[in-house]
Amino acid sequence: MTPRIGGPDLEGEEEARDEVEFHIESRARRLMSEGWSEAGAWQEARRRFGDPDRVRAAVEREMKRRRWTMRIRGWLDGFGTDLRVGLRQWRRDPGTLLVAGLTLALGIGATTAIFSLVYGILLRPLPFPQPDRLVALWVDVTERGGPEREWWGYPNIHDVRQEVGAFHEVGIYTGWLPVLTGRGTPTQLSGSVVTAGTLAEVLGGEPVLGRLFLPEEDVAGGPNVVVVSHRLWQDVLGAHPDAVGETLVLNGTTFEVIGVLPAGFEAPIQAGSEIFGLAQVDAAAVADVRGNFSWRAIGRLAPQVTLEAAQAELTALATRLEGVYPEHNSGMTFTVAELRGDMVAQARTALVLVLAAVVLVLLLACVNVSNLLLARNATREGAFAVRAALGSGRGRVVRLLVVEAGILAGVGGLVGLGLGVLGTRGLVALAPNGTPRLESIAVDVRVMGAAALTTILVAVVTGLLPAFRAGRGDLRRALTSGGRGGPGSGGLHLRGGLVVVQVSLAVALLCTAGLLTRSLAQLRSVDLGFEPRGVLTFFLGLPGEAYRDRNTRADFLRTLEDRLRALPGVEGVGGVTALPLAGFDSDVDFRLEGAPEPEPGRQPTAWVRRVTPTYMETLGLRLLSGRGIQARDVPGSPPVVVINETLAQRYFPDMNPIGSRLNLGSGEDPLWFEIVGVVENIRNFDVRDDWRSAFYIANGQYPGGALFFALRVSEGLVPTSLTPAIRATLAEMDPNLAATAVTPMEEQVRAALGPDRFLAWLLGGFAALALTLAVVGLYGVVSYAVGQRMREVAVRMALGADAGSIHGRVLTRSLVPVGAGLLAGFGLAWAAGRFASSLLYQVASTDPMSYGGTAVLLVLTALVAAGIPAFRASRADPMTLLRDE
Amino acid sequence: MTDTSVTLLKGTVDLLILAALGEGGAKHGYGIAEWIETSTAGDLLLEEGTLYPALHRLQRKGFLTSEWGASENNRRARYYRLTRQGVEARTKAMKEWDRYSRAVSAALKPGAAR
Structure with a gap:
């Protein structure tokens, strides 16, 4: 007999006491046989045994440890068995593995890709030291009917830099589009002029080569020096390690390259900036242009200063300046905001919407697979019930099914991660111009961790529901239902309920996608006041x-x-x-x-x-x-x-x-x-x-x-x-001279609608995926239900019911969960529409076209999905069916 | 118990149990104690109660298995026997002990350091 760990040898205190008593008694007898008196023998036996309390405590400690070890070993043993059984089950059923695995892979892949997008744009810290200390400064002119975030007039921001102590440094910059000549075809560069501290003191980055600007260079009439982006260094300067000291002819003037920035460094200033020059502002010459808005400002908070404290100082200064220069500064306040949030403020609503959409798709994929597993387990219910009756606990069956779902999710997760990597690249390539922080989007450890976490969640969500259902196996029912292991009506009800969930998720996505598509259509048909078709544009600087x-x-x-x-x-x-x-x-x-x-x-x-x-x-x-x-x-x-x-x-x-x-x-x-x-x-x-x-x-x-x-x-x-x-x-x-930005005007208009189109396409894609998943789920449930009711159908037909009425009955029954799902989905869509209303153009968030279109589309596809099995039922030959029974 | 008895080093109990069970098959706790007493001619001072936690520990490690049976005088007693793992562990532990004790004795021999 092989030794069994955790066998019947682990017993309670009573046995332990028996054992000790036996020991002492045996010893005492032995001593008596050696000539000890009875009393002396017992005393000596106890002495040799030692303190019984201490022994008991030590034994108890050991027993406790043993119980744990046994439990863990037993679990691992069982887990190993389940893994083997699970893998065998899947090998027997590769079709389901493929369909379910692909469904999950799509869901996990889409979620991974969108998460990497959202993480890269909204959450990833900026690549600078203490990025949370970086802020953007704005002029708020809402009081006089202007925008909330206006740029700065030089004298105002100059006063901020001089008088506000809350900042370690404030840097200002504005656009600069110099034409580069003398290196092949003249090209127009996209760049900025900045104050000396903007790159070094505010952003705090280190150049890859050379140095950054010095304060003494940033004076009117100062030296002609530039710092170039990583990309310009590669494209124009050939990534040469000796690039520092080379010269560039910009707008006909020769500039010396003093430094090369690391990749992505330019993002907080202006995404895609290729070159930086010095502002070299003559403060005296621009002293009276407070009312101009031509400079943008970013800053780094001084140590220990909070955003609120900085805001308070700015507000105080704005009030004071308003008093001194009422003709320029009235109705003007200064504001400060965290830089990262500021860079992506525009994109936030859209991103959150897309993330919510992809989570819905993932949920739908899980529900679909759950449904598939329910159907698959239904045929094994008899076996489970027998196992339960034979003493294999309900827990074992649940664990086996969760392990099976885990194997499935693992396969889906691996394929999904691959899809996610591809999807992320696709998204970055297709993202509209001006999407902030695209350079920080990548599938990295965090994104992979999120994918792994998603996979585990998916395994639990898809596995638990069918598992608990199976764990409730009822032997008598399973055995009396003809030995074919058919489920009771409960299984079908549960699956019908899942169809309601699926349909409602798909409806929510379809409605939202409908709203965004309608909004895009409205934007496309806007009368721009000019005719972009057939127009080519370009820019020329002299x-x-x-x-x-x-x-x-x-x-x-x-x-x-x-x-x-x-x-x-x-x-x-x-x-x-x-x-x-x-x-x-x-x-x-x-x-x-x-x-x-x-x-x-x-x-x-x-x-x-x-x-x-x-x-x-x-x-x-x-x-x-x-x-x-x-x-x-x-x-x-x-x-x-x-x-x-x-x-x-x-x-x-x-x-x-x-x-x-x-x-x-x-x-x-x-x-x-x-x-x-x-x-x-x-x-x-x-x-x-x-x-x-x-x-x-x-x-x-x-x-x-x-x-x-x-x-x-x-x-x-x-x-x-x-x-x-x-x-x-x-x-x-x-x-x-160079003609730059040669673009068809239509392209310009398209680009202006880029974010709207991107969002409508993404949501549309997710909605299509959701509809497909929901329809597949519906088809599965209806055809299964029809299969279960074939006998009833045969009897009815034998009694003279015509094919049409059979067809009608099946369809009517199938459309009940669809109707329920539609209503629930409208509720979800209403909430989504309200959230997305700021993205919509001349479309109400309760747009009847979107809702109606969704309903029509859904009912039509549902009719097809339910109609095929219903048709099959109505065409069946009653005699064959009855004979088969 | 004589003055020449030595107190057991920690961990040695486990080794002695393995050794006891390796010779002559299954034994109950008292039997093990007796075996130790006899085979060391009473030179080892064993607090017999310490056998029991050790027996549990060895079971946890999978070296021993136990079952209830009737003793020589027809009392109910728990018998311990080595598992296959236990046999392997015994061989290994005895070899190690051998090397260890030889090394220590060699070191303690007068004039060992040349």
Whole structure:
């Protein structure tokens, strides 16, 4: 006999006492046989045995340890057995393993990918020392009808840097788009100019090569030095270790490279920034531009200072400055916010929604697999009941089934992790432009840990329900149901209940996806106020000494426009300082002639664009009255302005604005522009809602050094087919110039809707997955139920019921859980819609189209899923069925 | 008990039990105590009660198994026997003890350090 650990030899105290008594008695007898007196023998026997209490305590301690060891060993033994049995079961049933494993893999993979996205964007700490001390500083001008997060006027942020002690350092920066020449084709770089402390003191990173800026370099007239991003170092400087000290020609001026940043360093300032220059602001020269908003600010809190304390200091300073400079600073407060949250604030709602959606899909996958396992276990219920009756505890059956589910989840988890890695790459590749922190998204240990945790949860969720069901096995019922191990109606009820859950989850996802898709459709059909189709755009800067003269610039741009217009396939060309939907903002103050002095801080503001005479016509802006900017508006002729509808309605509600005059700035400028026309509003900054005041002035009268060009191509031509011709024309005129950001206008509009499209596609994909899973679950349950009721069907048919009524009965029964699920799903969808309402455009969160569409889609697919088995039942031959019974 | 008796080193009880059960098969606790007494000619001072925790410990390790049986004088007694694992453990422990005791004796011999 092999020794059994945990056999009957582990007994209670009584046995232990017997044993001791036996020992002492035996010893005493022995001593008596050696001649001891009876009393002496017993005493000696006890003495030799030692303190019985101590012995008993020691024995008890040992017994306790033994019990634990036995329990653990027994469990491990049983676990090993279950693992073997489980693996054998799955080997016998590879079809279910494949279907269920793939279902779980999809769920786990999608969850892993979305989690890596959400973790990377929302949760991962910024890659800087003490990242929680990093903050963003804003000007809040809501009090005067402006945005909550406005940029800074230099003098204000200068005062903050000088007077607020809560910060270790505040860095400021603004965009810089220099054209790089002398290294192949001229290219426009995307970069920023920063104050010296921004990179070193605020962010606190170490350069990969060289050094960062020094404070003494950051003065007006300081040295021309730049720090480059990791990517620029690789792409332009060939990742050369001696890159420090090399020079770059930017806008015609030579700069020395002093340092190379690590990858991802630029993210808090401007995602994708390639190059950093020094601000070198002459504070005296810009002392009176408090009302401008041209600098952004980030800071590092001083040690031990809380965000609240910093906010209090900023508020106090804002109040004081408001008193000193009421004409600029009234209605203005300063705010500070944690930098990481600030960078991703826009994306948060969408990300949380996507995460919730993927968790629902995962849950659905689990329920589906649970359902599959229930059906699979139903055929084994008889065996379980027999086992239980033979003394194998209910716990053993439960454990076996959980282990089986665990094997399944393990397979699903491994495949799912692979899918998750692929999915993460896909998401990063497809994420819309401007998605914050994309560089920090990766499948790392944490994401893998989350995937593993998900897998364990999945095993428990999918395994427990069927396991408890099986553990409740009732021998008598199982054996009297004909030995085929069919479940009672309880199993079917449970599975019907799971269908309700599945349908409700799918409905919630379908409704939400419907809302987002409808919102996207509304955004797509928005009248932008211009016609993007067939328009190609590009940007041209005229840098350097050669173009310092205003007239040279004007001549060059005019000639270029004419030559482009002459290209075959070009219908029209126009230039503008900022294209719509390109993300550029330039608010200016203006004053209307004869208008009363505005209250401090309430000067009218509008967006201003300089345009060439043919710009409006090329882009398709619609003139409402008067005339547009024309070729006759040249330097020396009276300055003219064309205003938009909003400006006309707001400031000239009861009169014709044409002929009135306005002044840029505070009204002290002697230059007055005459209003010559009114154009319809266009969506300048945001497709959603953009009816802000705007006006257009003649580029010919004030030519700048850079313009965006828009070319309308002939009907039937692909806009980008003109790119080579544009580049060739430009190269002929000046080989040092580069046309950058060559993009079809339609692309620009698409990009502006990128986040909406990404979200609608993601949710749509999840909804489709959810619908498939729910339908598969429904099909499984209905066909199983039909199979169970075949006998009833046969009897009915033998008694003369026609196929149609059988069909109808089965369908009606199947649609009950679908209806219940639909109602429950609407409840969930209502909550989701409310949460997502800030993402919706001109769609109510209770949009009847989305809800109705969901209901129709669901009922139709449910009819098909239930209809197939129902049809099969109605076609069955009653005689065959009865004979088989 | 004589003056020459020595107190047992800790852990030696386990070894003695294994040794006792290795010779002549199953024994009850008292039988083990007697075996130790006889085979050491009373030179070892054993507090007999300490056998019992040790017996439990060895069972936990899987070296022993036990069952109730009738004693020589027809009393109910628990008999312990070595498992296969126990036999292996006994051989190993005895070899180790052998090496250990030889090393210690060698070291303690007068003039051992040359």
